[in-house]
Amino acid sequence: MEFEPTIGLEIHAELKTKTKMFCDCLNNPEEKIANKNICPICLAHPGTLPVINKKALEQVILVGLSLNSEIPEYSKFDRKNYFYPDLPKGYQISQYDMPLCKGGELSLFLSDDLEESKKNIKITRVHLEEDTGKLIHSKDKQSTLIDFNRAGVPLMELVTEPVIHNGKEARLFAQGLQLLLRTLGVSEADMERGQMRCEVNISLAKNKKLGTKVEIKNLNSFRAVEKSIDFEIQRQKEILEKGEKVVQETRGWDAEKEITYSQRLKEEAQDYRYFPEPDLPRLHIYSKDKSDGLFNLEELKKQMPELPWERKVRITKSYAFLKNINLLIQDEKLMNFFEQVIREFDEVGLNNKEKAVSLAYNYLTSDLKGLMESGLITWEKLKITPQNFSRLIIFLCDDKISSRAGKDILAEMIKRGGIPEDIIKSKGLEKISDEDQLKSIILEIVKNNQKTIEDYKKGKENALQFLVGQAMTKTRGAADPKLLERLFKKQLS
Ligand SMILES: [Zn+2]
Numbered sequence: 001m002e003f004e005p006t007i008g009l010e011i012h013a014e015l016k017t018k019t020k021m022f023c024d025c026l027n028n029p030e031e032k033i034a035n036k037n038i039c040p041i042c043l044a045h046p047g048t049l050p051v052i053n054k055k056a057l058e059q060v061i062l063v064g065l066s067l068n069s070e071i072p073e074y075s076k077f078d079r080k081n082y083f084y085p086d087l088p089k090g091y092q093i094s095q096y097d098m099p100l101c102k103g104g105e106l107s108l109f110l111s112d113d114l115e116e117s118k119k120n121i122k123i124t125r126v127h128l129e130e131d132t133g134k135l136i137h138s139k140d141k142q143s144t145l146i147d148f149n150r151a152g153v154p155l156m157e158l159v160t161e162p163v164i165h166n167g168k169e170a171r172l173f174a175q176g177l178q179l180l181l182r183t184l185g186v187s188e189a190d191m192e193r194g195q196m197r198c199e200v201n202i203s204l205a206k207n208k209k210l211g212t213k214v215e216i217k218n219l220n221s222f223r224a225v226e227k228s229i230d231f232e233i234q235r236q237k238e239i240l241e242k243g244e245k246v247v248q249e250t251r252g253w254d255a256e257k258e259i260t261y262s263q264r265l266k267e268e269a270q271d272y273r274y275f276p277e278p279d280l281p282r283l284h285i286y287s288k289d290k291s292d293g294l295f296n297l298e299e300l301k302k303q304m305p306e307l308p309w310e311r312k313v314r315i316t317k318s319y320a321f322l323k324n325i326n327l328l329i330q331d332e333k334l335m336n337f338f339e340q341v342i343r344e345f346d347e348v349g350l351n352n353k354e355k356a357v358s359l360a361y362n363y364l365t366s367d368l369k370g371l372m373e374s375g376l377i378t379w380e381k382l383k384i385t386p387q388n389f390s391r392l393i394i395f396l397c398d399d400k401i402s403s404r405a406g407k408d409i410l411a412e413m414i415k416r417g418g419i420p421e422d423i424i425k426s427k428g429l430e431k432i433s434d435e436d437q438l439k440s441i442i443l444e445i446v447k448n449n450q451k452t453i454e455d456y457k458k459g460k461e462n463a464l465q466f467l468v469g470q471a472m473t474k475t476r477g478a479a480d481p482k483l484l485e486r487l488f489k490k491q492l493s
Pocket of ligand 1: 020023024025037038039040041042043152
């Protein structure tokens with residue numbers, strides 16, 4: 001019998017509220033000046049009192065509703081006591097036995113594999129707490145600075161049941177959750193910027209028993225989530241197969257070497273001495289008869305946008321001819337852009353819509369996405385509008401410009417904006433399909449490339465491609481290469 005891995009995730013996400021969890025300091029993750037957004041409350045001066053940010057409660061409840069969690073009628077905050085320099089209070093306000101959301105599930109809907117995409121990962125709970133400050137260690141390791149801008153920022157924590165079996169499932173879960181949080185508008189959930197942070201619990205055992213649990217902390221990319229789990233499964237398997245014991249510990253991830261390493265041994269489970277937060281009232285979230293409570297759950301459900309998995313079903317049905325719909329689905333900004341482009345197509349009333357949609361899909365998922373991923377352009381700096389993008393696609397569809405010219409125009413519009421008609425005109429990119437117009441260019445190239453002509457006549461096929469390339473350069477990509485090939489052959493026969 002093989003050793004079976006059992007994996008659970010703990011995911012933290014910073015919420016996108018205007019102000020912090022218990023005071024009215026700005027919650028601005030972009031703030032560059034250290035300790036700018038702080039006040040006596042988030043610095044825990046004696047005598048200050050916290051006030052609950054209702055928006056943060058609402059955001060976590062929205063997440064719970066979308067995951068089909070149970071939302072209990074009552075909830076409360078608790079103190080989790082521990083000392084760490086980034087925690088000025090000496091305790092964190094969190095939730096212990098009465099979280100905002102209990103249970104629920106999220107399917108691995110972003111998987112390309114149909115069976116896998118239906119698999120549901122059960123969720124234990126989702127609760128709300130506050131983030132800590134940030135420690136900044138100096139390069140010489142002689143000093144540490146503290147920035148409290150992040151202290152007291154609302155932080156959502158989601159815990160899954162230990163039902164994940166490999167690194168890929170964990171990655172798909174985390175990616176799906178990120179997309180959900182962005183769609184709901186409750187968090188940017190950018191892992192590289194620490195807005196979403198993953199911890200993994202992992203153990204291996206036979207016969208459905210539970211093995212010794214190892215924690216992997218501070219995973220700050222999807223790749224790290226997947227790779228660290230697969231590495232750890234292999235590491236623990238080798239230990240167990242030798243008849244040795246896995247040590248209960250916390251491990252870190254070395255992204256360069258792609259290995260986990262021991263950080264600290266876990267002695268006893270830490271005792272946080274949780275107790276109900278005495279400075280905050282118990283929360284009456286809602287009442288089933290709607291007579292009382294902070295929220296009306298039915299109203300919240302009505303506010304909910306189309307969820308990513310619902311969107312996937314709709315888009316897959318409407319555009320079954322697109323190859324890999326996930327390329328769009330997993331990036332909600334790209335997806336929104338795509339849908340706006342489609343609306344433009346519908347307004348114009350195209351007769352070859354399928355071709356236009358396919359072209360738009362290709363340009364968005366290869367060219368635009370490529371630029372975004374290489375970091376050369378960001379959504380904030382993007383100058384092209386869906387309207388102008390759709391016009392460019394229509395030019396391509398009607399065969400008025402070549403695909404090479406299309407790519408050049410797109411690059412120009414992404415960086416500088418503008419209307420495709422103007423760029424086509426100013427750069428002379430309209431496709432030249434007039435044979436007479438091309439004839440003079442061909443004659444000139446033939447005259448200036450006698451050596452290549454001889455090669456061609458000796459039977460070198462490359463020679464023809466070279467000549468076509470010359471003509472493409474001369475026409476700045478505006479000619480049809482197939483037509484050029486035919487004209488050259490005719491000229492040289
Ligand atoms: Zn504050």
